[in-house]
Amino acid sequence: MATAPSTIHVEILRQSTPDAAAVTERFAIPYRPNMNITSLLGEIALNPITADGAPTTPITYDSNCLEEICGSCAMLINGRARMACSTLVDTLIKEHPDKPISLAPLSKFPVVRDLAVDRAVLFQNLKVVKAWVPIDGTYDLGPGPRQFPQTQEARYPLSNCISCTICMEVCPQFSEDTNFVGAATIAQARLFNMDPAGSVLKEDRLRALAGEGGIQECGYAQNCVEACPKQLPLTEAISITGREVLLQQVKDLFTR
Ligand code: SF4
Ligand code: FES
Structure with a gap:
């Protein structure tokens, strides 16, 4: 960086309760x-005084792993x-040298407080598509079925969510109007559909994705694949799963 500033200016949208005005x-x-946004928030927590000199409270935000693994x-x-943990302040200053860094909570999820939001909807959606490998009991089931290396290679990037x-x-389609489950849920359905043990629930997953808020709500804007910090092949997962949902619907038409 050519000239580092002596002071970093930050604007933070805060909300003390879910219903309070921001x-x-x-x-x-x-x-x-070499600061990241998390360390910037840590500096504020150490000395919670606004730029005008008014005492305030530390900023509330979620974080855990500090290495882009927990997703919080x-x-x-x-x-x-x-x-916040993988966004570097130096990069932001380089992008906009004359502007303060602005921080705000994700806009499509209910705010809990400040920058912490309630993302339970994702976990509800994962339940809807049964994004797991079903196991029967807690006793030793022995080794799982073998996977072809090609299957492992195709599944691995999806497991990075x-x-x-x-x-x-x-996603422009992810809203209360559509109830769209979103790209992550579809990608996880694909991940478990490709698992030799998880595929026993494949038909249930495809039927769930044919229902309200399912894969038909995707408008292929492709914002998801560009924004995903773990570079999941989201559009590929959506198009393959979309074809499988259609085939399942045709099959169900003749067999149910
Ligand atoms: S952006 Fe990527 S990593 Fe994050 S939830 Fe979506 S698919 Fe998973
Ligand atoms: S703190 Fe875990 S992903 Fe950022």
């Missing part, structure tokens, strides 16, 4: 190289859905 608070943080720290950073919900945040 307010913007401004902070001026001494610059240190997604938020709007300069208007774009990204992970960290449930951050960024794909849902950026």
Whole structure:
């Protein structure tokens, strides 16, 4: 970076309760190289004073792993859905040297407080498509069925989903009007449909994706695949699963 600033200016959209009005608070943080957004929020927690000198409370946000694995720290950073732990302050300064860094909660999920949102809808959707391998009991089931290396290779990228919900945040179809389950849920249905043990629930998953808020709501905007921090092949998973849902519907027409 050519010239590092001595102070980082940050604007944060805050909300003390789910129903409270949102307010913007401004902070001026001494610059240190190699900070990420999480460490910036940590600096505020150490000294919760606004840029005007008013005492305030530390910012509430979710975070856990600090290495883009747990998926909890997604938020709007300069208007774009990204992970706080992997977004570097130096990069943001380079992108917009003259603008303060803006932080806001994801816009499509209920705010719990400040930058923490309730993303339970993703986990409800994963239940709808039975995104798991069913096991019968807790006793030793022996080794699982073998997988072809080609199947493992196709499944591995889908297994990298960290449930951050960024794909849902950026999707124009993900709203209360459509109840669209979103790209992550479809990708996980594909992941478990390809599992030799998980595929026993494949028909249930495909039927669930044919229902309300299912795969037909996808408008192929492709925002999801561009925004996913783990580069999941979301559009490929959606188109393959879309074909399988259609085939399942035709099959059910003649056999049920
Ligand atoms: S598919 Fe990508 S963007 Fe969506 S929840 Fe998983 S990791 Fe996040
Ligand atoms: S803190 Fe776990 S993904 Fe950012």
